[in-house]
Amino acid sequence: MAQIIRSSLLADCRHGFSTHEGLDAADVLAGAALVRVRQVHSPDxxxxxxxxxxxVEGDALVTDTPGLVxxxxxxxxxxxxxxxxxxxxxxxxxxxxxGAHGGVIENTVAAMESLGAQPGRIVAAxxxxxAGPSYEVDDSFRVRFAAGDERFFATGKPGHFQFDLPAYVAHRLRRSGVGAIDDLALDTYGDPSRFHSFRRSTHRGEDTAGRQISLIALAG
Known part of the structure; x- marks a missing residue:
């Protein structure tokens, strides 16, 4: 049976994050239909x-319809x-x-609001x-971000930085008014026994097609 990683903060909701073994919709909600979009690194x-x-193209989904994963x-x-x-x-x-820099987090919260959610009641995992120690970027990447974002960049080798993507995403969630956030602190790059990593595979000259899947559903 595939391992299902769950967040205690989302304990009242059917959900799961996968390892490299993947998950099926039935692992989260039996008999439910899986719905995905064509991800293009957009804020849509x-x-x-x-x-x-x-x-359709997009990088986030929201629903208030039970029985959909x-x-x-x-x-x-x-x-x-x-x-x-x-x-x-x-x-x-x-x-x-x-996507985070372009507003996908804020847009997701706003779309949830349009269905009746309130940001302060939303919890996110x-x-x-x-993770930051695994994510080296150069100065041309750093300058894309606002001056107030320097706390997400640790100094690395000359002309390079270590970018803390999870912390940056958590920041955008807080800025959207989300009530509570659980960062599971699992580094895809640093744990090859459990996770696919596009960057690690690129560095090793391996196949880069592997992906994890993350699922969430409303029971009927």
Whole structure:
């Protein structure tokens, strides 16, 4: 049986983050339909009401419809699962640096609000993600970010920095008013026995196609 990684903060909601073994929709909610979008590192959010609403371009999904499993795939980018239990609204976001910088987190929270969620009641979990010590970037990357974002960049070798993507995503969640955040602090790059990592595979000259999947659903 595949390992399912869960967040205690989302304990009242059907959800799971996978290892490299993957997960099926039934691992989260038996008999439910899996819905995904074509991820393109955008800030775009798709509101799902039926199983066939998926397949379009976007990098986050939200719904208030029971019986649907929202799924996103990642291999270093941050998978973020969100729920307002009281409003029965869920969301799943693919937040790489480009999407997070472009507003995918804020847009996901806003789309959940449009379905009746309240930001202060939303709780979010950040799943397996490349960690700061594993994420070296250069100065041309650093200058894309605002002056106030320097705390997410640790000084590395000359002309380089270590970028803390999970902390940056958590910052964008807090800025959106999300009530509580659980960073599972699992480094995809640093744990090859459990996780795919696009960057690690690139560095090793290996196949880069592997992905984890993160799932969240509303039971009926």
């Amino acid at each position: 959010v798709v509101t799902i009401t039926r199983p066939d609403d998926g397949g 929202l799924g996103i795939v990642t291999a270093d980018c941050a998978p973020v699962l969100l729920v307002d239990v009281s409003a029965r609204v869920i969301g799943a976001a693919h937040a790489g640096w480009r 950040i799943g397996p993600t490349i």
